[in-house]
Amino acid sequence: MKLPAVLVPLRAALDPIETEPPPGTLRVTVDRMTGARHSAVLVLLFPRGEDVSFFLTIRPHTLARHAGQIALPGGAAEPADRSLWETALRETHEELGVRTGSLRPLGRLASIHVAASNYVIAPYVAWSPAVPAVNPDPGEVAEVFEVPIRALLNPASVLEERWELRGRPVYVCYFHLADRIVWGATARILADLARRLGHPAFEPPLIPGSVRPA
Numbered sequence: 001m002k003l004p005a006v007l008v009p010l011r012a013a014l015d016p017i018e019t020e021p022p023p024g025t026l027r028v029t030v031d032r033m034t035g036a037r038h039s040a041v042l043v044l045l046f047p048r049g050e051d052v053s054f055f056l057t058i059r060p061h062t063l064a065r066h067a068g069q070i071a072l073p074g075g076a077a078e079p080a081d082r083s084l085w086e087t088a089l090r091e092t093h094e095e096l097g098v099r100t101g102s103l104r105p106l107g108r109l110a111s112i113h114v115a116a117s118n119y120v121i122a123p124y125v126a127w128s129p130a131v132p133a134v135n136p137d138p139g140e141v142a143e144v145f146e147v148p149i150r151a152l153l154n155p156a157s158v159l160e161e162r163w164e165l166r167g168r169p170v171y172v173c174y175f176h177l178a179d180r181i182v183w184g185a186t187a188r189i190l191a192d193l194a195r196r197l198g199h200p201a202f203e204p205p206l207i208p209g210s211v212r213p214a
Helices: 005-013 025-029 084-096 184-196
Strands: 037-048 051-058 074-076 104-108 112-114 119-127 143-148 158-165 168-177 180-182 211-213
Touching: 005 104, 037 084, 037 184, 051 084, 051 180, 074 084, 074 119, 084 119, 112 184, 119 184, 168 184, 180 184
Parallel strands: 037 119
Antiparallel strands: 037 051, 037 074, 051 143, 104 119, 112 119, 158 168, 168 180, 168 211
């Protein structure tokens, strides 16, 4: 199955999926050295006219964790998952109702550690030859929206603002995508994707996902 031209160099730039931790309940769900919980997310690329897009979700405000935040579909590994790639597929199906059988794995991005929640996130990238039909679970997803990958390559999409987080003033660098603010771990993952798509290196302090003292 032929990929769009824009994705051909991306596939070569991604890490192979085989770099995930070996299967096994404890080694997949919890890191033995740090105690961090393993999780996985999916950047699901699909054709949209002459462009390529992916999904982002908005979490319901009723959730105990990350309520109202924008995220990639995904979640924590479970003992029944044979790999973190399988975690990413299972969570995408559970959250979005997407049938994952026809998805083509392209590779993975660098894992990131989220200190606040003590999760290690493994981001995977997959290709769907057609626009996936979505039927979101309202308990996990308040809204689904699309972002064209060209938006990640637009310098005007990267902004920085002074916020107050946990009672202290900070500067937060984020992506402005589809009129929404995408920051934190999701922005860090998308910045890695943008670099592998050929984006020039982000220059400090404008590194999406970064937070620095004000």
